[in-house]
Amino acid sequence: MSDKPQTRIQAKNRAAILAAGLDAFSKYGFRGTTLDQIAEAAGLSKPNLLYYFPSKDAIYTALLERLLDTWLDPLIAMKADGDPVEEILAYAMRKLEMSRDYPRESRLFANEILQGAPHIAGHLSGDLRALVDEKAVVINGWAAAGKIAPVDPHHLIFSIWSLTQHYADFEVQVNAVLGREDWYDDAGAHLDALLRARLQARVPG
Numbered sequence: 793m794s795d796k797p798q799t800r801i802q803a804k805n806r807a808a809i810l811a812a813g814l815d816a817f818s819k820y821g822f823r824g825t826t827l828d829q830i831a832e833a834a835g836l837s838k839p840n841l842l843y844y845f846p847s848k849d850a851i852y853t854a855l856l857e858r859l860l861d862t863w864l865d866p867l868i869a870m871k872a873d874g875d876p877v878e879e880i881l882a883y884a885m886r887k888l889e890m891s892r893d894y895p896r897e898s899r900l901f902a903n904e905i906l907q908g909a910p911h912i913a914g915h916l917s918g919d920l921r922a923l924v925d926e927k928a929v930v931i932n933g934w935a936a937a938g939k940i941a942p943v944d945p946h947h948l949i950f951s952i953w954s955l956t957q958h959y960a961d962f963e964v965q966v967n968a969v970l971g972r973e974d975w976y977d978d979a980g981a982h983l984d985a986l987l988r989a990r991l992q993a994r995v996p997g
Contacts, residue, residue: 805834808836813825813851814896816830817903818896818903826848827842856904859901864920867923869882869886872930876991877939877991880931881983881987884956885980888976888983891957902957929945940991941990959979
């Protein structure tokens with residue numbers, strides 16, 4: 793498409809394609825998804841879809857780019873001048889909220905990682921690594937000042953990822969084991985208690 797402003801119909805069709813692509817890619821992965829599936833789900837013909845996106849890869853890349861625009865926001869929001877325990881807990885809760893509110897996006901990201909991150913490898917070793925390293929310095933500073941217990945900052949962040957993204961990536965399993973879908977409040981309380989106990993500064997005895 794050109795850089796001219798989109799009409800209302802064009803914007804609607806593009807949004808429908810991206811929504812259909814997100815649903816398909818999050819369920820079947822990149823290799824298991826076809827343009828025909830996306831076009832049918834979007835309510836468009838395949839030639840019409842190709843007017844907006846020239847390939848399946850273009851749709852997938854657009855979705856990843858849109859996701860990456862916001863994926864780092866929860867960690868960026870961790871402030872060095874805030875209360876250390878509360879800042880870390882707030883980050884964990886923001887990640888849990890994303891798993892509750894954006895499970896398809898989380899599974900899209902997980903599928904990309906499982907395939908070796910062919911589309912976002914540069915992002916992982918670039919922007920993401922730089923941000924995690926930056927926050928690791930902050931967390932180490934808090935620990936050195938006795939504001940939190942000593943902790944490996946990188947593995948703390950990895951643990952938060954696993955403790956939160958699990959609820960999106962394994963949503964079917966979580967719901968089946970619990971027998972219900974309203975897991976957020978209980979998960980949040982558990983996460984708060986678990987991390988708070990780990991982070992509370994220990995006074996040398």
